[in-house]
Amino acid sequence: MGKRITRRRLVGMGLAAAGGAVLARSLGAVRPVVYAQSKAFKIGAETILSGPYGGYGQFAEWGGRMAVDEINRAGGILGREVVIDFRDEEFKAATTVKNIRYHVQDWGADIVIGVDSSGDVLAAAEVMPELDRILIVHHAATEKLTEVEVYQKKNRHIFRINVPVYQDGIASALVAKDFYNIRRWATVSPDYEYGYTSWKLFQATLKHFRPDVEFVAESWAKFNTSDFSPHISKVMAAKPDAIFSTQWGGEAVAFVRQARLFGVFKTVKATMIAMGAAMDVLEGLGKDYPDGVWASCRYWFPYPATEQNRLFVSRFHERWKHYPSYVSETMYSCVHAAKAAVEKAQSTRSADLIHVLEGMALQTPAGRRVFRPEDHQAVYDVPWGQIAHPSAYPMPIIEHTRVFPATEYYRWPPFAKPFGR
Amino acid sequence: MTQTLLFQGLVGLSGAMSLWLVSAGLTLIFGVLRVLNFAHGALYMLGAYLALTVVTSFHQDFWTALVVAALGVAVVGVAVERLFLRPVYRLPVAYQLLLTFAFVLIFDDLVKIVWGAIYQVPPMPAGLGGTVIVLGRAFPVYHLFIMVAGGAVAVGLWALFDLSLWGKLVRAAACDPEMAAAVGINVPWLFTEVFAFGAALAALGGALTVPVQTVSPGMGEGIIIDAFIVVVIGGLGNLWGAFVGALLIGLLHAYGTLFVPVFDLALAFILMAMVLIWRPAGLFGGQTT
Structure with a gap:
């Protein structure tokens, strides 16, 4: 009995290892683009990818990946290839904080974007200054994030691209x-x-x-x-x-x-x-x-009925066979906001990025957005x-x-x- | 006010019947096999997904979907019991818990791989999407249907276990497996059948939720907690206890939402604690099936 199980287990482990190797190879496929700088610009993205709110993560991921591919085709950010990594927020504050810590401390993210839930984002906001990375929020809507956390408590590491509550x-x-x-x-x-x-x-x-x-x-x-x-x-x-x-x-x-x-x-x-x-x-x-x-x-x-928005919608629909959800656009614009900030600051240091993002105006598919310097909230209408x-x-x-x-x-x-x- | 109370009670009853279908299989499996099946919620989820696939991918009607879901998950139940549960019967109970909990994770991930992590929206079966006027207000036909289905399952289970030979064999094996084996009953195979039957009940419960809810991985985690409370209140292993427990929890949930919304989640646990203090073996504890 013991022997049989051991053998079966061995075969299973062998299969798993073989499968893993194949998977790893297909995931690590080499891209032909050559970048001026060898070090990639890394974006950690947080969103809910499973369960009743998993639809949000799916649509957000499509928007984020589209922005990254567009930017890379045009030579990246400051000559660096952009990579984005999505992790499942699971609608849990502890998971969100853990994922952000992973992205910044282990994976080496230069900037963090995303977060769906209001509860999760308030927890995440607490750790951003300590990690010294900017978080550009794409969806979480509680007004307390910008009115209290940024405006009152002066947590300058948080920006929000989406209209809140x-x-x-x-x-x-x-x-x-x-x-x-x-x-x-x-x-x-x-x-x-x-x-x-x-x-x-x-x-x-x-x-x-x-x-x-x-x-x-x-x-x-x-x-x-x-x-x-x-x-x-x-x-x-x-x-x-x-x-x-x-x-x-x-x-x-x-x-x-x-x-x-x-x-x-x-x-x-x-x-x-x-x-x-x-x-x-x-x-x-x-x-x-x-x-x-x-x-x-x-x-x-x-x-709005702008050329930029029309192009965004048609490219999105062509690539993903769905019309963009709002989180597709906000995640897309988070990536572009990161690019605009890094290029304007000519730096990836958080202090420099905060400085240029305050008051920055961006042309996005949702229209012209301006990050209010006082509370870091992007202003546009929907x-x-x-x-x-x-x-x-x-x-x-x-x-x-x-x-x-x-x-x-x-x-x-x-x-x-x-x-x- | 009386009308509001009665109407809310009716809503509670339909919730109770959904809960009863899931709890019945859970308590049955414990009563006969003495296994606390954490994976019961995962089997409920599998039933929902199978029914969804039968309707949306194979374009069959809802009734076919119910049958396929129950039978399909029964087959899964046979495999789980024969290949995995059987070796751990003699081990301490912690091993069974670990094993069945492992199946929760495995089934959740399998469902993610096969059907995706995102929720899906199944269509409403023809003829069940309407409303009827009850107590002067619109009430869903589907909820009436769930109540009838729950009642029918209760009657069916009573007939099965009190009248049929198979039911008597199961009860004999549950009381004293060694004696039952000694008089020639194939107890291991009977255990497999009971597990498969319990799994089919879970699947039926899952498949019945499909038309009105959304289907997503992990959907069994919420219901399994309620189902455990139900069977503990009723007395582990006692079918009628589960029926009464489901009624209590269903009504408690409906009236809790109406009267003490901030406290709603705690109510079920408080009721369970009170029952356990008053009758540690549950309302109908000590008697099996």
């Missing part, structure tokens, strides 16, 4: 203030930082314009909720006129599907899903996405719109879009006003 909580309310027949609002949202902070901003902004509205029910779904039935049934018992939700990724898909089963979209007059225009949600729901639902994201691929199913696209899109200028809906340093400059 101002999009989810404030721009949404600017849309909702015009729903004159809607007074009773309810929410089903994630039971963590991002969910609370968005709902709080939404309530405060909407109340400002519409003292007549009421917030009649809220239900908070734990991370990894697969059955939203008790939440849906709870808020519907309060007979709301409209539902506001910041469920995202696979959870937004499950939420909308189950809300349909409970007849929610036939009962309420309006539904708003802040990150409902993310590509994985649009593709995941397909024809099950009810017409007229208000949705947004942090970059909407047909907007539309809200209503779900429709035009035949021109294989997935639903948003139409009847409404765009507000960033000066109206971002919060501005010193953050004394609830919104706007």
